[in-house]
Amino acid sequence: MTHVLKIENLHVSVGDKPILRGVNLTINHGETHALMGPNGSGKSTLGLAVMGHPGYEITEGTITLDGEDVLAMAPDERARAGIFMAFQRPMAIPGVKMADFLRHATTNVRRPDRKEGEELIPMREFRKELKEKMEHLRMDSEFARRYVNDGFSGGEMKRAEILQLAMLQPKFAILDETDSGLDADAVRLASESIADIGHQKMGLLIITHHDKLLEHNPPEFTHVMLGGRLVETGGPELAEELHRHGYDRIRKAYPDAAAANEEMLGEETEEALA
Amino acid sequence: MSTDAPAKPELGEINKYNFRTETTGVFKAEKGLSRDTVNQISDIKNEPDWMREFRLRSLEIFESKPTPTWGGAIDLDFQDIYYYLKPTSGQGRTWEDVPQEIKDTFDKLGIPEAEKKFLAGVKAQFESEVVYGSLEEDLAKKGVIFTDTDTAVREHPELLREYFGKIIPPEDNKFAALNSAVWSGGSFIYIPKGVSIDFPLQAYFRINAESMGQFERTLILVDEGANVHYVEGCTAPMYSTESLHSAVVEVVVKRNARCRYTTIQNWANNIYNLVTKRAYAYGDATMEWVDGNLGSKLTMKYPAVHMMEPGARGEILSIAFSSAGQHQDAGAKLVHEAPHTTGQIVSKSISKNGGRSSYRGLVSVMPGAHHSKNSVVCDALILDSESRSDTYPYIEVAEQDVQIGHEASVSRIGEEQMFYLLSRGLTEQEASTMIVNGFIEPLVKELPMEYAIEMNRLIQLQMEGSVG
Numbered sequence: 001m002t003h004v005l006k007i008e009n010l011h012v013s014v015g016d017k018p019i020l021r022g023v024n025l026t027i028n029h030g031e032t033h034a035l036m037g038p039n040g041s042g043k044s045t046l047g048l049a050v051m052g053h054p055g056y057e058i059t060e061g062t063i064t065l066d067g068e069d070v071l072a073m074a075p076d077e078r079a080r081a082g083i084f085m086a087f088q089r090p091m092a093i094p095g096v097k098m099a100d101f102l103r104h105a106t107t108n109v110r111r112p113d114r115k116e117g118e119e120l121i122p123m124r125e126f127r128k129e130l131k132e133k134m135e136h137l138r139m140d141s142e143f144a145r146r147y148v149n150d151g152f153s154g155g156e157m158k159r160a161e162i163l164q165l166a167m168l169q170p171k172f173a174i175l176d177e178t179d180s181g182l183d184a185d186a187v188r189l190a191s192e193s194i195a196d197i198g199h200q201k202m203g204l205l206i207i208t209h210h211d212k213l214l215e216h217n218p219p220e221f222t223h224v225m226l227g228g229r230l231v232e233t234g235g236p237e238l239a240e241e242l243h244r245h246g247y248d249r250i251r252k253a254y255p256d257a258a259a260a261n262e263e264m265l266g267e268e269t270e271e272a273l274a
Numbered sequence: 275m276s277t278d279a280p281a282k283p284e285l286g287e288i289n290k291y292n293f294r295t296e297t298t299g300v301f302k303a304e305k306g307l308s309r310d311t312v313n314q315i316s317d318i319k320n321e322p323d324w325m326r327e328f329r330l331r332s333l334e335i336f337e338s339k340p341t342p343t344w345g346g347a348i349d350l351d352f353q354d355i356y357y358y359l360k361p362t363s364g365q366g367r368t369w370e371d372v373p374q375e376i377k378d379t380f381d382k383l384g385i386p387e388a389e390k391k392f393l394a395g396v397k398a399q400f401e402s403e404v405v406y407g408s409l410e411e412d413l414a415k416k417g418v419i420f421t422d423t424d425t426a427v428r429e430h431p432e433l434l435r436e437y438f439g440k441i442i443p444p445e446d447n448k449f450a451a452l453n454s455a456v457w458s459g460g461s462f463i464y465i466p467k468g469v470s471i472d473f474p475l476q477a478y479f480r481i482n483a484e485s486m487g488q489f490e491r492t493l494i495l496v497d498e499g500a501n502v503h504y505v506e507g508c509t510a511p512m513y514s515t516e517s518l519h520s521a522v523v524e525v526v527v528k529r530n531a532r533c534r535y536t537t538i539q540n541w542a543n544n545i546y547n548l549v550t551k552r553a554y555a556y557g558d559a560t561m562e563w564v565d566g567n568l569g570s571k572l573t574m575k576y577p578a579v580h581m582m583e584p585g586a587r588g589e590i591l592s593i594a595f596s597s598a599g600q601h602q603d604a605g606a607k608l609v610h611e612a613p614h615t616t617g618q619i620v621s622k623s624i625s626k627n628g629g630r631s632s633y634r635g636l637v638s639v640m641p642g643a644h645h646s647k648n649s650v651v652c653d654a655l656i657l658d659s660e661s662r663s664d665t666y667p668y669i670e671v672a673e674q675d676v677q678i679g680h681e682a683s684v685s686r687i688g689e690e691q692m693f694y695l696l697s698r699g700l701t702e703q704e705a706s707t708m709i710v711n712g713f714i715e716p717l718v719k720e721l722p723m724e725y726a727i728e729m730n731r732l733i734q735l736q737m738e739g740s741v742g
């Protein structure tokens with residue numbers, strides 16, 4: 001059976017503020033989807049809502065994984081069900097070593113029925129696997145002993161997210177600007193690694209502004225988000241067009257969505273100024 | 275001896291290594307405090323006159339001082355406490371009398387059978403002889419003295435008369451006066467010039483009748499250029515029917531010497547833990563207090579370092595964890611008495627389930643102590659909205675040319691941090707435990723390995739709410 005992640009008519013608010021206004025998206029296992037769109041259009045919100053962030057309230061619509069109601073699951077249950085998100089801004093957890101964190105995470109995701117307090121993956125086995133994966137990502141072994149995202153450079157954080165993707169082997173992964181803050185070489189490495197880990201082996205939703213990350217992960221579908229809606233869907237050529245020419249054509253073609261986007265951004269600026 | 279007094283281990287088992295050897299005589303002190311009680315204690319211990327006079331003078335000081343009204347609420351009837359419990363053999367508590375919850379906790383902690391019984395106040399036989407025996411031989415060869423303070427009063431009167439009660443005189447505070455009047459047990463350590471002990475000296479090896487009493491009295495003398503790490507306490511919940519624990523710890527660190535004193539204590543919920551700890555550090559010497567406090571009803575404890583001569587360093591690391599019904603009023607004192615001295619305080623507190631943690635600290639730069647440096651960092655983590663954290667930093671500076679830094683932060687477990695960990699498949703319990711362990715990691719990594727492991731395990735139990 002092919003796994004399917006299905007988002008239907010999804011409406012999401014933060015506080016009283018509506019952000020997503022009816023998103024429909026179906027991702028089959030093995031497919032790669034690119035999600036593009038101007039700042040503030042709601043791309044990260046979509047990812048966070050799928051992952052179950054408590055600050056994002058679902059006011060309408062459904063999300064299912066192989067027919068199971070994802071919205072009924074807590075975030076950790078979603079992770080154990082095989083959903084993953086590489087965050088645009090990962091959180092630092094001071095004092096917690098990458099290796100300890102990853103060992104817990106990997107154990108729970110691989111053994112979804114594990115009870116709290118039960119054995120973790122044996123240390124030796126885990127270390128060996130972690131070391132291999134880190135070498136593959138050309139990460140220094142010292143990385144495993146550092147505290148989670150604490151004092152990491154932008155590039156290190158993104159690589160740490162990819163490492164987690166590699167260890168957790170989810171069915172579906174949302175990668176939120178995993179290329180931002182990286183130099184050209186680092187983006188190439190990230191693109192290769194993601195292809196290696198996930199292309200055609202997972203359902204991928206790659207949120208990006210550029211085409212570099214897609215180089216090794218050619219998307220079957222490209223979606224454009226504007227004002228909290230997916231206004232257009234196309235193939236790889238759409239990603240290329242948007243990368244080259246920006247969103248002017250899209251804004252003109254969908255004036256209502258463009259206005260909604262402006263409105264959200266306006267509030268964002270007011271919040272920043274307040 | 276009444277059955278509600280904790281029994282002590284069979285002394286005959288461990289006497290061949292210079293532990294206290296008297297096993298006879300059963301003495302049941304009356305409840306309450308008077309000149310008679312104090313005299314009786316002195317009689318029983320067969321003490322020299324100077325110590326008896328010290329005790330009696332301390333009693334007068336205790337009686338003349340009011341109970342402190344700052345810190346935490348102290349609701350104690352001083353006449354309803356046993357001040358001295360003579361060890362007995364045979365008549366003690368039995369394992370069956372120990373409450374099930376305490377036994378369960380011991381099991382969760384994986385405490386060895388023998389230690390469990392000791393901790394619960396049940397007489398038991400110890401297997402630590404073998405370990406301790408060879409250790410002791412090694413120490414003796416180097417001229418190290420490591421004994422209980424009662425024995426030291428008899429066997430090392432010159433050292434005791436010179437230092438006992440000199441760092442913390444009974445006038446210091448009401449509870450130091452109380453301890454001075456009725457003290458019993460505790461450790462006495464002398465490290466000769468230039469001798470460096472490269473493993474931590476542990477009170478655990480010194481388990482005997484009086485090493486872990488209610489009013490223990492510890493004195494550590496580290497002579498010039500010497501080095502020692504002393505570890506006290508254990509992470510199992512200490513179980514006692516008595517509600518007051520009031521210890522005094524005095525440390526002298528001579529020139530170029532170094533002393534680290536590590537305490538991890540996890541008291542049962544009914545205990546008032548009111549402890550005075552102070553060290554004098556001389557030229558270029560370093561004194562470090564590493565102090566972890568869990569449990570108890572109220573803990574008031576502010577380890578102090580007085581930097582007496584140029585180049586002296588004082589460092590204090592303090593961790594406090596308070597849960598329902600617990601108040602940790604913990605902190606530190608650094609007194610710069612001489613120029614070019616350096617002090618550092620790092621304090622981390624965690625409050626959960628309505629627990630209350632306070633940091634109370636004093637940094638004092640005395641006249642003449644120019645070019646002193648001091649930094650204080652205190653971070654508090656609050657796990658829920660019922661819990662509370664307060665910071666009371668006091669800073670007194672009598673010199674111009676000094677560097678003083680103070681940083682304080684209070685954080686609640688961040689929703690974003692939690693979400694990050696949950697999104698990786700960790701349960702809420704695992705995630706919050708991980709965040710708390712991470713929060714105290716900078717201190718835990720200073721602990722000897724086995725204590726660090728136990729500390730993490732304890733935090734986990736605290737987080738599960740199954741202890742304290």
Ligand SMILES: Nc1ncnc2c1ncn2[C@@H]1O[C@H](COP(=O)(O)OP(=O)(O)O)[C@@H](O)[C@H]1O
Nearest residue numbers: 014019038039040041042043044045264265268
């Ligand atoms: N946690 C939040 N609090 C307040 N506003 C938010 C929050 N998350 C998103 N928003 C708002 O929702 C809109 C979409 O944001 P986001 O999903 O981050 O966009 P994108 O990822 O496409 O740049 C923006 O206007 C932003 O200000």
Ligand SMILES: [Mg+2]
Nearest residue numbers: 043044045088
């Ligand atoms: Mg975004």
